[in-house]
Amino acid sequence: MIELLRQLGEKTRHSFAKLGRGSFFLMQIIMGTMDVLRRPALLSKQLYSIGVLSFFLISISGLFVGMVLGLQGYYILSNFGADEALGVMVATSLVRELGPVVGALLFAGRAGSALTAEIGLMKATEQLSGMEMMAIDPIKRIMTPRFLAGIISLPLLTALFSSVGVLGGHLVGVEMLGVDEGSYWAQMHAGLDVYDDILNGVIKSVVFGFVILWIALFEGYDAIPTSEGVSRATTRTVVNSAFAILGLDFILTALMFGDI
Amino acid sequence: MGNTVKQDTLVGLFVAIGIGSLFFMAMQISNFSGFSDEKSYTISAAFENSGGLKVKSPVVVGGVRVGRVIAITLDQKKFQSVVKMKIEAQYNQLPEDTTASIFTAGLLGEQYVSLEPGGMDDLLSDNSMIEITQSALVLEEIIGQFLFKDKDADSAKKE
Structure with a gap:
């Protein structure tokens, strides 16, 4: 019994210690922002490996999600004779929820896990300590460019996801199922607001990008420097990011759309 | 060197398409009617x-x-x-x-x-x-x- 309590206390203490290290790490990353902006080449390289390489995954997924929404939405709405509302249904669900959330989940799986593995291996092969030996701050040189690139990439990828999704819904709804093209777009125009819907979706994706990058970079930085430790850290990144995205999504939705 | 140029081009293209889809969302999907607040x-x-x-x-x-x-x-x-x-x-x-x-x-x-x-x-x-x-x-x-x-x-x- 005493042993159980001791273990519980130790676990709690460890998780708080990790949160503390993580917060300090995040602060150091943010303090390095100015130095990175002076060397945009570092940022460009990371934008390539984080953003450009996720481009196809996100756009293809967006297309299919939009097409499925078009099919299912048509099936349900036509029961009520309201298939003109297909456009607004597809666009609202994509812009408000599915775009930011599914985009962020895919991004965490595609870019977040790769970042953790990369940094964990850098640590395991002592590249990070090597940099410190050469008086190069590994946080400014390695972490901050990745962090900024992720925060820039995810909103753009989310916008791409939602836009391609709306076009996918158009493809299925209008081209295949014969919903009127005019009402598909017109109801969408009437039903969505720039600030309420689109800006809030963008804010969501910025928050998700921030959290995913924080988790991914910190898990890599904090990984036990063995092959098993890196593999566990990679798993934790994907699992914890998914939890964080879904939990935060609920909170953000309640804050943004609670009063409508 | 050529590799860097290609990479920069791809990054530029990616950012352009991303901002393009933000504009698409604002203009095509929602009811953004310009800056009509003043008038x-x-x-x-x-x-x-x-x-x-x-x-x-x-x-x-x-x-x-x-x-x-x-x-x-x-x-x-x-x-x-x-x-x-x-x-x-x-x-x-x-x-x-x-x-x-x-x-x-x-x-x-x-x-x-x-x-x-x-x-x-x-x-x-x-x-x-x-x-x-x-x-x-x-x-x-x-x-x-x-x-x-x-x-x-x-x-x-x-x-």
Whole structure:
């Protein structure tokens, strides 16, 4: 019994210690922002490996999600004779929820896990300590460019996801199922607001990008420097990011759309 | 060196497509109508009952949307609901004796304010008040009237 309590206390203490290290790490990353902006080449390289390489995954997924929404939405709405509302249904669900959330989940799986593995291996092969030996701050040189690139990439990828999704819904709804093209777009125009819907979706994706990058970079930085430790850290990144995205999504939705 | 150029090009392309889709969302998907906030004027109307009217409900004249409802408040003295509307500046030819009514689009559709222009020469200006209004139809009231009317008719028959 005493042993159980001791273990519980130790676990709690460890998780708080990790949160503390993580917060300090995040602060150091943010303090390095100015130095990175002076060397945009570092940022460009990371934008390539984080953003450009996720481009196809996100756009293809967006297309299919939009097409499925078009099919299912048509099936349900036509029961009520309201298939003109297909456009607004597809666009609202994509812009408000599915775009930011599914985009962020895919991004965490595609870019977040790769970042953790990369940094964990850098640590395991002592590249990070090597940099410190050469008086190069590994946080400014390695972490901050990745962090900024992720925060820039995810909103753009989310916008791409939602836009391609709306076009996918158009493809299925209008081209295949014969919903009127005019009402598909017109109801969408009437039903969505720039600030309420689109800006809030963008804010969501910025928050998700921030959290995913924080988790991914910190898990890599904090990984036990063995092959098993890196593999566990990679798993934790994907699992914890998914939890964080879904939990935060609920909170953000309640804050943004609670009063409508 | 060539590799860096190719990479930069791809990054540039990615950012351009991303910003392009943000614009697509703002322009094509939503009702972004430019910076129309500055070019508009506000009028208000007091209704006995504003029904299911909401902030952002459309204001139409003859079926054309000319503005939006921006606030619905209660006048504590007369117990009327005061509906503030923002009208786009290009529609500045509404006469002073315009009447405002609350209608419903379709059986279950959203409610909107319909303005019917009168014949006076004076025009509505900023912060002016519409005097003649017609409240929203509340279904329960109509059914109530219908039932009571029937009862009266029945009792009249018996007499």
